[in-house]
Amino acid sequence: MTKPATISFHDLTLGYNRHPAVHHITGEVARGDLLALVGPNGAGKSTLLKGIVGQLKPLSGSFSLDGLKRSDIAYLPQQIDIDRTFPITVFDAVAMGLWHDIGAWRGLDGERSQAVQEALRALGLQDLGERSVGALSGGQFQRVLFARLLLQDATIILLDEPFRAVDTKTVEDLLRIIARWHKEGRTVIAALHDLDQVRAHFPKTLLIAREVVAWGPTKPVLTPKNLAEARQLTEAWDEHAEVCARDEAASERISV
Amino acid sequence: MIHAIIDPFVEFAFMRRALVGCFALSLGAPPVGVFLVLRRLSLMGDAMSHAILPGAAIGFLVAGLSVPAMSLGGFIAGIAVVLLAGFVTRSTILREDASLAAFYLVSLALGVLIVSVKGSSIDLLHVLFGTVLALDDTALILIATIATLTMLVLATIYRPLVLECFDPSFLDSVSRLSSPTHFLFLVLVVLNLVGGFQALGTLMVVGIMLLPAITARFWARDISNMIVIAVAAAVAASLVGLLLSYYLNLPTGPAIILSAGVGYLVSMLIGVQGGLLWQLMPRRHLEA
Numbered sequence: 427m428t429k430p431a432t433i434s435f436h437d438l439t440l441g442y443n444r445h446p447a448v449h450h451i452t453g454e455v456a457r458g459d460l461l462a463l464v465g466p467n468g469a470g471k472s473t474l475l476k477g478i479v480g481q482l483k484p485l486s487g488s489f490s491l492d493g494l495k496r497s498d499i500a501y502l503p504q505q506i507d508i509d510r511t512f513p514i515t516v517f518d519a520v521a522m523g524l525w526h527d528i529g530a531w532r533g534l535d536g537e538r539s540q541a542v543q544e545a546l547r548a549l550g551l552q553d554l555g556e557r558s559v560g561a562l563s564g565g566q567f568q569r570v571l572f573a574r575l576l577l578q579d580a581t582i583i584l585l586d587e588p589f590r591a592v593d594t595k596t597v598e599d600l601l602r603i604i605a606r607w608h609k610e611g612r613t614v615i616a617a618l619h620d621l622d623q624v625r626a627h628f629p630k631t632l633l634i635a636r637e638v639v640a641w642g643p644t645k646p647v648l649t650p651k652n653l654a655e656a657r658q659l660t661e662a663w664d665e666h667a668e669v670c671a672r673d674e675a676a677s678e679r680i681s682v
Numbered sequence: 683m684i685h686a687i688i689d690p691f692v693e694f695a696f697m698r699r700a701l702v703g704c705f706a707l708s709l710g711a712p713p714v715g716v717f718l719v720l721r722r723l724s725l726m727g728d729a730m731s732h733a734i735l736p737g738a739a740i741g742f743l744v745a746g747l748s749v750p751a752m753s754l755g756g757f758i759a760g761i762a763v764v765l766l767a768g769f770v771t772r773s774t775i776l777r778e779d780a781s782l783a784a785f786y787l788v789s790l791a792l793g794v795l796i797v798s799v800k801g802s803s804i805d806l807l808h809v810l811f812g813t814v815l816a817l818d819d820t821a822l823i824l825i826a827t828i829a830t831l832t833m834l835v836l837a838t839i840y841r842p843l844v845l846e847c848f849d850p851s852f853l854d855s856v857s858r859l860s861s862p863t864h865f866l867f868l869v870l871v872v873l874n875l876v877g878g879f880q881a882l883g884t885l886m887v888v889g890i891m892l893l894p895a896i897t898a899r900f901w902a903r904d905i906s907n908m909i910v911i912a913v914a915a916a917v918a919a920s921l922v923g924l925l926l927s928y929y930l931n932l933p934t935g936p937a938i939i940l941s942a943g944v945g946y947l948v949s950m951l952i953g954v955q956g957g958l959l960w961q962l963m964p965r966r967h968l969e970a
Contacts, residue, residue, distance in 0.1 A: 479855060481854075497856060499855075503851055507849070507850060507851055508848065508852075509720070509722075509847065509848055512848045512905075513720070513904050513905050513955075514844070514848055515904055518904070519848070519849075522845055522848075522849070522852065525845075525856040525857065529857070530839070530841045530842050530857070530859060531838075531841070558903050558904065574852075
C-alpha cells in the first residue's frame with residue numbers, strides 16, 4: 427500500500443552561501459505521513475523545513491509538492507520572531523490563523539468566531555481569549571501558536587522543535603493535537619530531539635545528519651548504529667570546503 | 683474658564699487655523715506613530731524627519747516659502763531615502779537602522795548646507811521649527827488631505843500591518859503582502875512628516891507623531907484602543923499647547939510638543955498598563 431507522495435525530494439541540496447547544510451536528499455513523504463525529523467544539532471533539520479516552505483532556495487536539486495500551494499503548508503519555525511509584548515489579545519492572535527480564509531479585508535463573522543473559540547477550547551485556552559499575549563507563560567504561548575495552526579487548516583504541517591521549553595502536560599496536549607491532524611489525513615513533519623517521544627508517537631522517522639542517514643518506519647531507523655553514524659556525520663561548517671565530491675563525480679559522468 | 687479656552691479661537695483667525703491644522707495632524711500622525719512604536723522603529727521617525735530636509739530646502743530654493751514646492755521636495759527626498767535604505771538593507775549586510783542612519787545623516791547635512799548657503803537663518807528656523815500660527819489655505823488643505831489619506835490607507839493595510847509587527851514570519855508564510863505593506867507604511871510616515879513640518883517644523887513634527895503613541899502604550903491593552911487614545915492625546919496636546927503659547931507668549935510648536943510630553947510623563951507614572959506608580963504600590967496578588 428503505497429500512498430501518493432505529497433513531498434518528493436530529488437537530490438535536493440540546501441544551504442547558505444554555497445555551503446550545504448543538508449545535501450543530496452532524495453525520497454518521498456507520503457500523503458498523511460506523521461514523520462519525525464531527527465538528527466543532531468546542525469544536522470540540517472531546520473534548513474530542510476525552511477527549504478520546503480520556500481524560505482531557502484535549493485543550491486541544487488529540487489523538490490515537488492504535488493501541486494500544493496504555499497498556503498497549503500503551515501509552518502511553525504524554531505526561531506519565532508514574535509513580539510510577545512505586542513498589545514494583541516489571545517483571541518486575535520489565534521484568529522490570524524484564518525488568514526487563508528479571510529485574507530487582509532474580510533471580517534470575522536459568527537461562524538468564524540465560533541471556529542476561533544473552538545480552536546481555543548481545543549488547546550485549553552478558552553478562558554484566556556481576552557488576555558493579551560504578553561501575559562501568557564511560555565507553555566501557554568506555544569498553545570496559542572498551535573491553536574493558530576489548527577485554524578490554518580493546512581494539508582502539510584511543519585513543526586520545528588515544537589516542544590522546546592514546555593512542560594510534560596503541555597507536550598501531551600500538543601501531541602494530542604498532532605495525533606488529531608494525523609487522523610484527519612494531514613501530513614505532519616516535526617523536527618524533534620526526544621527519541622522516546624518519537625518512538626511512542628511518530629510512525630515514521632527521517633534521520634538526517636547533513637544527509638539522509640535512514641528513512642522509514644521509526645523502529646528500524648532509530649537503531650544505535652544509525653544514531654552513531656548520524657553523530658559522526660555532523661561536522662562543522664568548513665570555510666575552505668572543497669566542491670562536493672559527489673557533484674564532481676556526477677559532472678564527470680556527464681562530461682564523459 | 684470656558685471663555686479662556688474658547689476666546690482666543692473666536693477672536694483670532696490665525697488661532698482657528700492653527701487649531702484646525704493641529705487637529706488634522708492629530709488624526710493622521712499619531713496612528714502612524716503607534717505602528718512605529720510597536721515595530722520598535724520610534725527613532726526611525728526621527729531619522730526620516732531629517733531625511734526630508736534637503737528636499738524641502740530645494741523646494742524652498744526653487745520657489746521660496748511655497749507650501750506645495752517644499753512639500754513635494756520633502757516627499758521626494760523622504761521616499762528616496764526610504765527606497766535607498768531599503769535597497770541597501772536587502773542587498774548588503776547592513777541592517778535597516780544602519781543603512782537608514784547613513785542616508786538620513788547625509789541628507790540632513792545636505793539640507794542644512796543648501797538652506798544656509800542660499801537662504802537666511804530665519805528661513806532655516808522656519809523649516810526646522812515650523813510656523814503653526816501662519817498656516818495658509820494651501821497648507822491646511824495639504825494637512826487635511828494627508829490625514830484623510832493616512833486613515834484610508836491605514837484602514838486598508840491594517841491587518842497585514844498589525845501582523846507584520848506582531849509576527850512577520852507568519853505574514854510571510856501566508857501572503858505576499860509583507861513588502862507592499864511595509865513600503866506603504868513608510869510612505870505614510872514620510873507623508874505625515876511632510877504634512878506636519880509646515881506647522882511644527884521638521885524637528886518638532888516627530889513629536890506629534892510619537893509622543894501620543896508612546897503615551898497611549900501606558901493605557902491600552904490592544905492596538906485599536908491604543909490608536910484611539912493616541913489620537914485623543916494628540917488632540918489634547920494641540921489644544922493645550924496652542925492656549926499655553928497664546929497666554930504665555932511661548933513659541934507654539936514646542937509648546938504643543940511639550941504638552942504632549944507632559945501627557946507622556948503623567949501616563950508613565952499613573953498609566954494602568956505598567957505605569958511606575960502601579961508597580962511601586964504593593965497590591966495583593968489575585969487568586970489566579
